[in-house]
Amino acid sequence: MIDEHLAGTSNLLLYSAMASYLLSLIAYAADLAGGGREAKAQQGRGHTAAQLTTSQRRGAQEHASPTGSATTTTLTAPAPPRRRRAAAVGTALFVLAALLHTGSVLTRALSVHRVPWGNMFEFALTGSLVVALGYLVALARAQRAGLGGGRDARYLGTFVAGPVLLTLGLALQRFYVEAAQLVPALDSYWLVIHVFVAILASALSTLGFSATILQLLQTRQQRKDDSGQSRGATFMQALPRPAELEQTAFRLNAIGFVMWTFTLIAGAVWAQVAWNRYWNWDSKEVWTFIIWVVYACYLHARATRGWSGHRAAWLSLLGYACVLFNYLIVNVFFPGLHSYAGV
Amino acid sequence: MRTALLLLMLLAVAAVPGSLFPQVNVDPSRVAQYIAVHGTAAPWLQRFQVFHVYSSVWFSAVYLLLFISLIGCVLPRVRRHWIALRSAPPSTPRNLSRLPEHREFFAAGAADAVAAVVHTHLRRHRFRVILSTPGDSSSSTGGGRASSSTPVLTLAAERGHLRESGNLVFHLSLVGLLLALAAGSLYSYSGQKLLVEGQSFTGSAPGFDSFTSGAWADIADLPPFALMLQRMDVSFETQQRSQMGQPRRFAADVLLTADAAGNEKKERIEVNHPAKVGATQVSLSGNGYAPVIALRDGSGQLVQEGPVPFLPQTSNYDSTGVVKVPDAVRADGTPEQLGLQGVFLPSATLDPSGRPVSGFPDLGNPVLVMSVYTGDLGLGSGVPQSVYELDTTRLRQVDDGQGRPYVLQLRPGETAVLPDGAGTVTMESVKRFASLDVRSTPGQRAALIFALLAAAGLALSLFIPRRRVWARITGAVGTSEHCRVEVAGLSRGSDSALADEVDRVCAAIPTVAPTAELALLPSPLPQQTPR
Ligand code: HEM
Numbered sequence: 034m035i036d037e038h039l040a041g042t043s044n045l046l047l048y049s050a051m052a053s054y055l056l057s058l059i060a061y062a063a064d065l066a067g068g069g070r071e072a073k074a075q076q077g078r079g080h081t082a083a084q085l086t087t088s089q090r091r092g093a094q095e096h097a098s099p100t101g102s103a104t105t106t107t108l109t110a111p112a113p114p115r116r117r118r119a120a121a122v123g124t125a126l127f128v129l130a131a132l133l134h135t136g137s138v139l140t141r142a143l144s145v146h147r148v149p150w151g152n153m154f155e156f157a158l159t160g161s162l163v164v165a166l167g168y169l170v171a172l173a174r175a176q177r178a179g180l181g182g183g184r185d186a187r188y189l190g191t192f193v194a195g196p197v198l199l200t201l202g203l204a205l206q207r208f209y210v211e212a213a214q215l216v217p218a219l220d221s222y223w224l225v226i227h228v229f230v231a232i233l234a235s236a237l238s239t240l241g242f243s244a245t246i247l248q249l250l251q252t253r254q255q256r257k258d259d260s261g262q263s264r265g266a267t268f269m270q271a272l273p274r275p276a277e278l279e280q281t282a283f284r285l286n287a288i289g290f291v292m293w294t295f296t297l298i299a300g301a302v303w304a305q306v307a308w309n310r311y312w313n314w315d316s317k318e319v320w321t322f323i324i325w326v327v328y329a330c331y332l333h334a335r336a337t338r339g340w341s342g343h344r345a346a347w348l349s350l351l352g353y354a355c356v357l358f359n360y361l362i363v364n365v366f367f368p369g370l371h372s373y374a375g376v
Numbered sequence: 377m378r379t380a381l382l383l384l385m386l387l388a389v390a391a392v393p394g395s396l397f398p399q400v401n402v403d404p405s406r407v408a409q410y411i412a413v414h415g416t417a418a419p420w421l422q423r424f425q426v427f428h429v430y431s432s433v434w435f436s437a438v439y440l441l442l443f444i445s446l447i448g449c450v451l452p453r454v455r456r457h458w459i460a461l462r463s464a465p466p467s468t469p470r471n472l473s474r475l476p477e478h479r480e481f482f483a484a485g486a487a488d489a490v491a492a493v494v495h496t497h498l499r500r501h502r503f504r505v506i507l508s509t510p511g512d513s514s515s516s517t518g519g520g521r522a523s524s525s526t527p528v529l530t531l532a533a534e535r536g537h538l539r540e541s542g543n544l545v546f547h548l549s550l551v552g553l554l555l556a557l558a559a560g561s562l563y564s565y566s567g568q569k570l571l572v573e574g575q576s577f578t579g580s581a582p583g584f585d586s587f588t589s590g591a592w593a594d595i596a597d598l599p600p601f602a603l604m605l606q607r608m609d610v611s612f613e614t615q616q617r618s619q620m621g622q623p624r625r626f627a628a629d630v631l632l633t634a635d636a637a638g639n640e641k642k643e644r645i646e647v648n649h650p651a652k653v654g655a656t657q658v659s660l661s662g663n664g665y666a667p668v669i670a671l672r673d674g675s676g677q678l679v680q681e682g683p684v685p686f687l688p689q690t691s692n693y694d695s696t697g698v699v700k701v702p703d704a705v706r707a708d709g710t711p712e713q714l715g716l717q718g719v720f721l722p723s724a725t726l727d728p729s730g731r732p733v734s735g736f737p738d739l740g741n742p743v744l745v746m747s748v749y750t751g752d753l754g755l756g757s758g759v760p761q762s763v764y765e766l767d768t769t770r771l772r773q774v775d776d777g778q779g780r781p782y783v784l785q786l787r788p789g790e791t792a793v794l795p796d797g798a799g800t801v802t803m804e805s806v807k808r809f810a811s812l813d814v815r816s817t818p819g820q821r822a823a824l825i826f827a828l829l830a831a832a833g834l835a836l837s838l839f840i841p842r843r844r845v846w847a848r849i850t851g852a853v854g855t856s857e858h859c860r861v862e863v864a865g866l867s868r869g870s871d872s873a874l875a876d877e878v879d880r881v882c883a884a885i886p887t888v889a890p891t892a893e894l895a896l897l898p899s900p901l902p903q904q905t906p907r
Pocket residue numbers: 328329332333336377378379380384442443445446447449450543547550834837838869
């Protein structure tokens with residue numbers, strides 16, 4: 034039976050998490066703005082932010098390894114990393130929000146005695162939590178590798194807190210359903226596997242999307258800088274270089290692609306059990322296939338001469354557009370066997 | 377690569393229309409409906425095969441071209457990779473400082489001892505390593521240029537051939553997957569059967585309501601089996617208000633006779649738990665109600681008795697069905713064809729406009745509402761007819777004697793007397809039916825294996841870095857206290873961890889702080905290399 038009291042607690046936790054995400058977003062945005070101003074000031078002294086982060090990074094490396102080479106020892110001592118109080122506040126609030134969010138997901142799961150991804154609302158709830166946790170893991174790893182310079186991943190904070198908040202708002206507005214038992218069609222351990230992998234894939238694609246957007250913006254910014262007309266948003270100057278963002282986006286999208294592959298496979302196995310055929314071009318199957326092919330295009334493009342970097346990035350954006358389409362449009366408007374997902 | 381990219385994009389685009397237009401293989405009735413509604417566009421759409429996109433000429437052309445290109449691309453790479461797998465790591469470039477990662481420092485210990493340390497470290501990190509000492513002919517690269525008095529040892533190491541192996545396994549598995557899919561569609565067969573509680577059927581082609589098979593499927597191969605539906609166990613949400621009427625359990629209790637000896641086996645087929653008969657799978661694809669209707673004609677003859685399946689149209693199981701009686705006889709002895717058409721409502725209530733509808737999917741207040749027709753049922757025309765539809769073109773609706781259409785309403789056990797002495801209709805009871813889908817898809821295990829292989833290959837090809845590391849060690853062999861070391865690394869593709877790899881190699885070597893004396897150690901190369 035449904036524990037309605039616990040389900041209510043879950044909603045309460047969710048609202049608190051959203052408030053905390055919002056405050057975190059504001060703090061992160063303030064940090065970016067501050068970083069931009071500082072970079073501008075540095076620029077006045079003949080440094081661009083990009084150079085600054087590179088040299089800081091090299092400096093940090095030199096300290097980490099006992100083996101500074103002849104070429105790197107000529108570099109200046111690393112500039113002291115900027116004190117980023119707003120970013121620290123943002124991160125603290127983000128951690129709090131993620132804890133509340135986790136509590137919300139757990140209480141939801143306990144209230145219905147099953148995994149919390151039985152309908153679109155729960156998918157969004159859990160998926161955005163995975164995005165948030167993924168960001169925190171990235172932060173923790175960056176911290177271990179040594180904060181300061183280009184390795185500080187907190188620049189991503191704004192671009193993670195924002196989408197997470199947006200997702201939760203949309204889910205509450207559009208897809209909210211009360212905690213309930215599963216319909217028989219979904220009552221299978223394949224729900225646990227298939228949908229969880231789909232959540233991971235979507236979350237990674239989301240993070241990859243954020244990184245790609247930053248990469249494209251930063252590329253444009255750099256072009257402007259190179260042509261001497263630096264007039265873009267100041268906060269951009271606090272971000273890593275395009276090549277580094279491209280690397281980050283690639284890793285996220287690559288893991289995401291493997292997850293999409295497993296989503297397809299697990300989905301096909303489940304379809305064989307539930308509908309007696311593992312592939313029948315149901316509209317949801319079609320769109321997951323399209324997502325997969327578009328991301329395959331992206332990976333190919335990276336290895337194709339004339340397509341790497343910038344143009345490939347657009348393909349990954351297209352891939353993410355397909356992810357959104359599959360979730361928001363296909364689920365709701367396209368008839369098919371998946372449409373009992375309980376909007 | 378550019379062709380592959382283009383064809384892949386084309387594949388993505390070509391897959392889209394299949395989700396926008398109804399597809400014959402998914403829902404034929406929606407296709408028919410679409411064609412009926414879009415009179416002018418439909419013939420054109422049909423010409424471009426948009427109602428069966430995934431078996432259309434153009435979609436097939438795209439993926440076949442893609443796979444031809446894939447094979448043409450991958451086979452030469454398999455050969456090259458085979459050669460690469462068995463060849464030694466490439467020899468040390470002359471100028472290591474040009475490589476993306478380069479370290480140079482002084483190490484404590486004799487050159488050969490340091491070289492041994494590096495060798496062990498690289499081996500432990502799964503590198504294939506070649507160590508060239510001054511005596512080797514293979515050490516000529518670089519080594520020959522150092523002053524003859526100071527020996528130079530070089531190590532060339534390489535790891536990550538699995539990356540390319542994974543990539544090849546991935547692409548070749550896709551070919552395997554395609555073949556498995558093709559086999560599946562050529563050799564598969566499927567049949568659908570609607571079975572009311574208490575009924576049974578045999579799993580042969582004529583035993584099904586509808587049956588389709590692939591081009592090469594041998595229908596005589598159907599495993600002999602018989603299936604009897606004992607009970608359809610269904611329940612719906614009755615507690616939680618916001619979820620009222622949501623399905624909670626669909627289960628068909630069946631008796632399955634699958635072996636030659638005729639042993640019966642009890643099975644419970646649920647939505648996510650199909651039954652297996654050999655390689656054939658029996659799954660529950662739907663359920664509904666079948667009121668048991670008895671119809672006596674005007675002469676008192678029992679002309680129809682038995683359950684009549686009504687197909688559910690809404691989530692509350694408002695169900696539609698028909699009864700056709702081609703050989704009724706009127707009270708005066710003249711033959712007459714009778715047709716009944718109407719709805720079955722498991723929990724009848726009135727909607728706001730006063731129309732009878734079902735308010736809940738379970739049996740709360742079962743009511744049968746039917747209109748009666750006489751005339752020509754059209755059964756003799758030779759055109760096959762659906763048992764769920766009444767062709768009313770040559771039928772006349774029976775009225776109640778006052779000019780209004782006659783409508784009968786029955787609860788279980790009730791009997792209605794038709795106007796004009798046409799007979800009586802009784803709803804004796806209500807049974808449930810199960811829709812069963814029986815299907816065999818050979819090649820599905822192969823498809824799964826290839827898909828998993830592809831996924832594994834993909835992971836290797838994306839996450840295994842292909843790295844080369846070289847070390848050049850200059851200094852006296854044997855008793856010397858220190859030597860000069862250069863370490864450099866190079867990656868295939870993007871690899872953000874290359875610097876860490878090179879740093880790890882360096883960290884394995886005991887270092888000494890540079891002193892003026894050490895600086896006199898000859899560098900293997902002139903420092904001034906043009907960049
Ligand atoms: C069914 C069609 C195909 C799919 C789904 C597909 C998918 C992929 C994927 C996902 C990758 C990324 C793995 C990696 O980066 O190592 C990849 C890499 C690659 N593919 Fe394909 N591929 C297809 C067809 C082809 C064809 C026709 C060619 C030949 C031109 C080809 C050549 C390559 C090459 C050379 C790479 C390695 C790129 C690199 O070094 O990163 N692929 N493919």
